[in-house]
Amino acid sequence: MELQILNAIVLIFGISLIVGLLFNPLRIPPLVGFILTGIIVGPNGLGIVQSVEAVNSLAEIGIILLLFTIGLEFSFAHLWQMRKLLAVSGSIQVFLTFLVSFFVATLIGLPFAEAVLLGFLFALSSTAVVLQILHQRGEMNTPHGNITLGVLIFQDIIAIPMIMAIPFLASISAPAAVQGFSVETLSSMLTLDILILVVLVVAAKWGVPWLLYQIARTRNRELFLLFIVVTCFGVAWLVSLAGVSLALGALLAGLLISRSEYSHQAIGSILPFRDIFTSFFFVSVGMLLDVGFLFNHLGLVLLLIVGVIAAKGLIAAAVPVVLGYPIRTITLVGLALAQVGEFSFILSRSGLDYGILSPEIYQLFLVTALITMAATPFVIGGGPALSDRLRRVDFLHRALDARSPVEEPQREPLREHVVIVGYGVTGKNLARAAKAGGISYVIIEINPETVRKELALGEPIHYGDATTETVLVHADIESARIAVIAINDPVSTRQIVEACRRLNPYLYIIVRTRYLIEVAPLQDLGANEVVPEEFETSLEIFTRVLNKYLIPKDRIEGLTAEIRSDTYQMLRNPQERSPTLTDLIYRLSSVSIVTYTVDPASPVAGKTLGELNLRRRHDVLVLAILRGEETITSPGGDAELLPDDIAIVQGTPEPVARASVLFQASTTDTPA
Numbered sequence: 001m002e003l004q005i006l007n008a009i010v011l012i013f014g015i016s017l018i019v020g021l022l023f024n025p026l027r028i029p030p031l032v033g034f035i036l037t038g039i040i041v042g043p044n045g046l047g048i049v050q051s052v053e054a055v056n057s058l059a060e061i062g063i064i065l066l067l068f069t070i071g072l073e074f075s076f077a078h079l080w081q082m083r084k085l086l087a088v089s090g091s092i093q094v095f096l097t098f099l100v101s102f103f104v105a106t107l108i109g110l111p112f113a114e115a116v117l118l119g120f121l122f123a124l125s126s127t128a129v130v131l132q133i134l135h136q137r138g139e140m141n142t143p144h145g146n147i148t149l150g151v152l153i154f155q156d157i158i159a160i161p162m163i164m165a166i167p168f169l170a171s172i173s174a175p176a177a178v179q180g181f182s183v184e185t186l187s188s189m190l191t192l193d194i195l196i197l198v199v200l201v202v203a204a205k206w207g208v209p210w211l212l213y214q215i216a217r218t219r220n221r222e223l224f225l226l227f228i229v230v231t232c233f234g235v236a237w238l239v240s241l242a243g244v245s246l247a248l249g250a251l252l253a254g255l256l257i258s259r260s261e262y263s264h265q266a267i268g269s270i271l272p273f274r275d276i277f278t279s280f281f282f283v284s285v286g287m288l289l290d291v292g293f294l295f296n297h298l299g300l301v302l303l304l305i306v307g308v309i310a311a312k313g314l315i316a317a318a319v320p321v322v323l324g325y326p327i328r329t330i331t332l333v334g335l336a337l338a339q340v341g342e343f344s345f346i347l348s349r350s351g352l353d354y355g356i357l358s359p360e361i362y363q364l365f366l367v368t369a370l371i372t373m374a375a376t377p378f379v380i381g382g383g384p385a386l387s388d389r390l391r392r393v394d395f396l397h398r399a400l401d402a403r404s405p406v407e408e409p410q411r412e413p414l415r416e417h418v419v420i421v422g423y424g425v426t427g428k429n430l431a432r433a434a435k436a437g438g439i440s441y442v443i444i445e446i447n448p449e450t451v452r453k454e455l456a457l458g459e460p461i462h463y464g465d466a467t468t469e470t471v472l473v474h475a476d477i478e479s480a481r482i483a484v485i486a487i488n489d490p491v492s493t494r495q496i497v498e499a500c501r502r503l504n505p506y507l508y509i510i511v512r513t514r515y516l517i518e519v520a521p522l523q524d525l526g527a528n529e530v531v532p533e534e535f536e537t538s539l540e541i542f543t544r545v546l547n548k549y550l551i552p553k554d555r556i557e558g559l560t561a562e563i564r565s566d567t568y569q570m571l572r573n574p575q576e577r578s579p580t581l582t583d584l585i586y587r588l589s590s591v592s593i594v595t596y597t598v599d600p601a602s603p604v605a606g607k608t609l610g611e612l613n614l615r616r617r618h619d620v621l622v623l624a625i626l627r628g629e630e631t632i633t634s635p636g637g638d639a640e641l642l643p644d645d646i647a648i649v650q651g652t653p654e655p656v657a658r659a660s661v662l663f664q665a666s667t668t669d670t671p672a
Contacts, residue, residue, distance in 0.1 A: 005054045011041055012049065012283050029129045031282045031342070032374045038286020045291060059284035062277035063346060064250040068232045069274050071254020072267050089147055089319040090154020093337065096315045097123040113169040114361065117351045120162045121365060122308065124341040125316075127152045129376050134336070137380075138514055141488040143446050144332035147320055151337060159343045160251065166347065170354035199238070208256050216265075225269045231257065232270070285345050289370060293363045304368045309379065313338035324448035326465040327400050328492070331387035332380075339376045340369035384491050391468060414440055414476045421466045421496055422487035423450055426512050430484055431459065442475045446487075467495040469503065477503050485527075486512040494525055501526030539563065554658040561592065561653030592656045593623070593648065596663035600643035604662050610637030612662075620651035620659045 019033040019040075041048040049055065098119040105115035130148060131140070139145045208231065215227045232253045239249030257266050294301060317334030325333075348365055351357040357365070390396055417440040420427045427443060434441040443461040445451050451463040464471035466485075477483065483500050485493055493511060500509055510529045511522050519530040539560055546556045598605050604612055614620050625632040625639060626646035632639060641647060647663065649656060 008049045008055055009058075012037060012055070012280070015040060016279065016283070026377065028374065028377050029132050031128055031279075034279045034282035035286040035289075035370055035373070038283040039289050039291065040286075041283075042287030042289070044287070044289060049287075055280055055284050055287065058277055058280040060246065060281075062274070062279065062281035064232065064236055064246055065270060065274035066278050066281070067251040068236075068254040069267060069270060071251045071256075072258050072270075085147065085150040086154045086157075088323065089150045090158070092319050092322060093151050093316050094123045094155060094158055096318065097312060100311060100315065110361070113172045113356050114351075114358070117166070117169055117347065117356050118361075118365070120165075120347055121344040121351075121369075122312070122340060124155050124159060124162075124344045124347075125152060125312070125337045126339050126341040126373055126376065127156060128342055129339065129373055130336050130380075133377055133380050138490050139332075139488070142492075143325060143489075144320070144329045144336065145488075147323070147325070147329070147333050148336045151316065151319060151333075155341065156343070159347070162343075162347060163350070166350045166354055166356070169351075169356050212257070221269070224265065228257070228266045228269055281345075282342075285366070286370070289366055290363050294367050297364070297367075301364070301367050301371070304364065305371050305375075308340065308368055308372055309338045309375070313379075321400070324463075326446060326468070327391050327396060328384075328387040328465050328467060329446065330400065331390060332383045335379050335383045335386070338379055339372040340365075341373075344369055384495075397468075413479065414442060415479045416481045417441055417476065417479075419444065419472070419475050419477055419480045419483040419500075421483065421485045423447075423454065423461065424486060424488075426486035427484075430486070444471060444475055465492075467492050467499065469499055472496075472499055472503055477507070480504060480507055482508045482510065484510045484512070488514070490514070490518060494522065497522055497525045497527050554661050557657035557660065558654035561657045591650065592653050593650045594656055594660075595626075596647050596649060596660060598641050598643055598645045598647060598663055599665045601665035602663050604641050604647075605643050606640065608638055608640045609635055612641075614649075614659065614662075618651075618659045618662070619655040620649050622647050623650050624648040 016030075016034055016037045019036050020030050023030075023033050039045050101122040102115050102119035105118045106112075110118070130152060134140050134145050134148065140149070211227065215224050218224075232250055235253035235256065236246045236249030239252060240246050313334040315334075316337035317330045320330045320333050345366075348357060348362060348369075352359070352362050418430070418434055420430055420434075420441055420443045423431070423443050423445040427445075431441060431443060441460065443454070443459060444464055444466045445454070445461055446463070446465055448463055451461050454461045462471065462475055464474070466472060466487075477500060483504075485496050485500075487493060487496075490513070493513065497509060497511060500507055508529075509527045510531065511527045512531050512533065513519065513522060514533050516532045516535045519532055522530045542563075543556055543560055546559075547553075609622055614622060622635060622639075622641075623633075624647075625635050625641065626648070627642065649659060651659070
């Protein structure tokens, strides 16, 4: 028997590895590969694995660990911050999907309990698949990513009462069980439930934190891991005595530890085991799929798949419509939630075990759910193209994209201003700096709540999706001097850069992006400067490290400027296309032009350019001097630098960085 289990494990992981390698270039999530592995090795496939019961036992452990880690990751503070998004978006999606599924199931003559359970099953989407895809695409912090995350969290929460409701649905569908459900049975069950609840509350408040502290004091990783495992399975077993599933007990066990300061260490310790055993759950689901049933009912299955994706997509799209988002966000949210989730498999197996689902309906659901999950990467990938088509539909554009959360005040057209796309941290800081510098600016933001709040504060902010040309035109992009694009959606960023360059060939476009690899494509689309967070963060860390080693500030600034110039230059390859004016600008990137304010206590204050001889001594050239409303261009040697003058200085990066100390207050008598 032991050898059979070992054979099953080796075969499952071996085939899963091969399937995963084939799926990886297509960016299909690994769990889809595990499901396909189960279909291949299971009794309805090639029948390679015979010890199905052993696999199911390992799958049960996977479910327990999965729900335990979900409980550990529950942050009530984070949920409270997202309460409005969760309450509105999640309830709309779950309630509407449940109603539609229940109505259709009742319409075709299914029993009440079975119709309710099917409503539960189709109301849930796949947290694991969707979040992994959004993470791979760099869209977790986008508007559609935030809404999708809120709906998925709400689904995970609402799945708990759904799991608890299954025994009651079973009692409804089994009259004999209802007859045996006496007052004495009910009172004893409630007494046991209350007793277990009291034990859990006491343990969460005093017992578990104290024990965790004592275990942590030993600094023994093995003891800590052992305690976490005992807590997980012990609480699951204790709760199961009250007739509640082991999975729900594991979720409660995770909640016991989630509020302690040791929850992150617990997640890190248990995560590898969870991933291994969860894979067996998805393999076991694949084993249950009857391939013969699929081919015998191929037409019905295809109809159901199209119906589920279309219906769930349309219902999920209602969430951003209600919240006031534009067509792009509406489309992407709808497609992201258009599949059936992994919690639905847990619910469906419980429903089958309790006799609520018939074997035929279970197989039909299983096939539909598996294929919708497998198709998710391709469905989400087609979102941008579909949203572009929908925006060309006039009545949709007028009804959705042209909405404004509040009435914007009338204003005069702007010229030579800055257009800020995205009002996150970067956008807010830029707006604050522009306001302090007396520079006119306008903001484009897709979040209607942010727009409403900032308009009330007097900010020049417009609601809209900047990938739409009319939104950019409304922000006077054609007469703007600079556009700064600081959003988290890489696909939208590329579309906005291309649209800005087309609408204003003379616009100076600055883009904030996440990764260094995105710099060259954005420059090809017309961005003048691309600032990758990945690279700039590394430079900031590098600067702070050198500061700790007491390297002189001018040396650090010079080295940083040189690295920045060299790195960005390496990303440009003018060989790939014919030279343009933009290429000429890029080739001049080794020349820096900066401005310095002359501090009254600086070495240069009150001296002439001839006395300073900056070109010979410091390898920099003063191009102009700004003095109040006066501008002195091409200053000669007799031009004097007065306190509070602004000097426009030219040179290569390192000398320019070194020269900055000349314009700052000096604490020594060292001459310039």
